[in-house]
Amino acid sequence: MTGPRTAALAGWLAALALVLAACGSSSSPSHAPAAAPSGAASAAGARDADLSGVTLRVGQTGWAQFKAALQVAGLDHTPYRIKWAVFPGGDKQLQALQAGALDVAQTSDIPPVFAAAATTPKWRVVAVQRAATLQQNVVAAKGSGITGIAGLKGKKVGYVQATTAQFFLYKLLVQNGLTWNDIHAVPLTPQDGVAALSSGSIDALATYGNSVVTTVRQGATVIGSGQDILSGNFPWEASTDVVADPARSAALVDLLARVNKAYVFIRDGHEEELAKIDAQDTDQPQSQALEQIRANEQQIPTAVRPGGAAQIAKEQDVADTFSRLGVLPGKVDVASYWSDALSARLTGALGTS
Known part of the structure; x- marks a missing residue:
């Protein structure tokens, strides 16, 4: 990184x-x-x-x-x-x-x-x-078969570096018994993250706002939320x-x-x-x-x-x-x-x- x-x-x-x-x-x-x-x-x-x-x-x-x-x-x-x-x-x-x-x-x-x-x-x-703090989510790609945060182990997970997305992703991993090193973390902009998730380049994405709306519209599934983590x-x-x-x-x-x-x-x-x-x-x-x-x-x-x-x-x-x-x-x-x-x-x- x-x-x-x-x-x-x-x-x-x-x-x-x-x-x-x-x-x-x-x-x-x-x-x-x-x-x-x-x-x-x-x-x-x-x-x-x-x-x-x-x-x-x-x-x-x-x-x-x-x-x-x-x-x-x-x-x-x-x-x-x-x-x-x-x-x-x-x-x-x-x-x-x-x-x-x-x-x-x-x-x-x-x-x-x-x-x-x-x-x-x-x-x-x-x-x-x-x-x-709504619309701060981790979404799994359509067809990925990932249904929860625990399923991110060993997967490529996009996130927006130095933002709420990185913070709540880290906290969710810890809550589910994982560490940052248990995933292949890929820093991306929100736009690039949406494109990477849609193309299958990443398995999941931690993002916020319009990017959540777009990915869900494209068939992604929300598997985690920062709602109760963020201040x-x-x-x-x-x-x-x-x-x-x-x-x-x-x-x-x-x-x-x-x-x-x-x-x-x-x-x-x-x-x-x-x-x-x-x-x-x-x-x-x-x-x-x-x-x-x-x-x-x-x-x-x-x-x-x-x-x-x-x-x-x-x-x-x-x-x-x-x-x-x-x-x-x-x-x-x-x-x-x-x-x-x-x-x-x-x-x-x-x-x-």
Whole structure:
């Protein structure tokens, strides 16, 4: 397996290209700031500062989910510009963030651990998004005859390196009396994993999101889930330059408050509107997208929150797990790349105490 340090360094140029080629649609600033997410949900910095010259380059994984949520809630007309970019994984977002090709990333709690192990981070975790852990599965190829995790012994198993997929695959193996060395682990991107499973190049795949939907549609069988293994914490990372910049950090706080407000709106009877966009972007039936959205919001309602000791401790467990697995070069101090620099403003913007 390629070491995480080598993989991160090698991926930066590719990540730069991804930013340019990804969905780079933007939200243009309105001539006057749009109505902010009601009352306390508006960032004070966004009200007080002229943000018309600010551009935030924001990454997402899989499909443009946050952009769609803001559109559904009518919160997409921001007093600053947003350039959205979609990536195949959170690790690629952090490579782009480290290289200066992205301002803001949103990942699971696994990619930051690997990125911090690879180099000194030029970014900080500034908030956490609580979100569902559904659609994080191990799927067996059609006709493979594999019916459970124990059946993976000696098999070729694809996984998305440095993501939730690698973490829950490892945990599921241990739960079933196996070790990482009991399988032939093959690191793949989600897209390449789907293709490899379909062609028979691998016997099973640990993946997430749209890749699960696609493989199941092609006849794969779900044999394991990360639902009860993963924390449900999905960090928002920002470059240290953004954190230190008054105008850009104010725009980021406002954006996070808008995302939080958007999901409150969606849960208040507007799931079908989001499902319509989701179905178009992910090429699945709208009824299926709606079912998944409702299941996600029922399991863990999507919400943005400032980070804290509890979230840091859970991510430290992730780092320690990968250290035991031998894929991290020693211990990673998770707290070193978390920052509370935006917490007070975000708390005010969210209307929380």
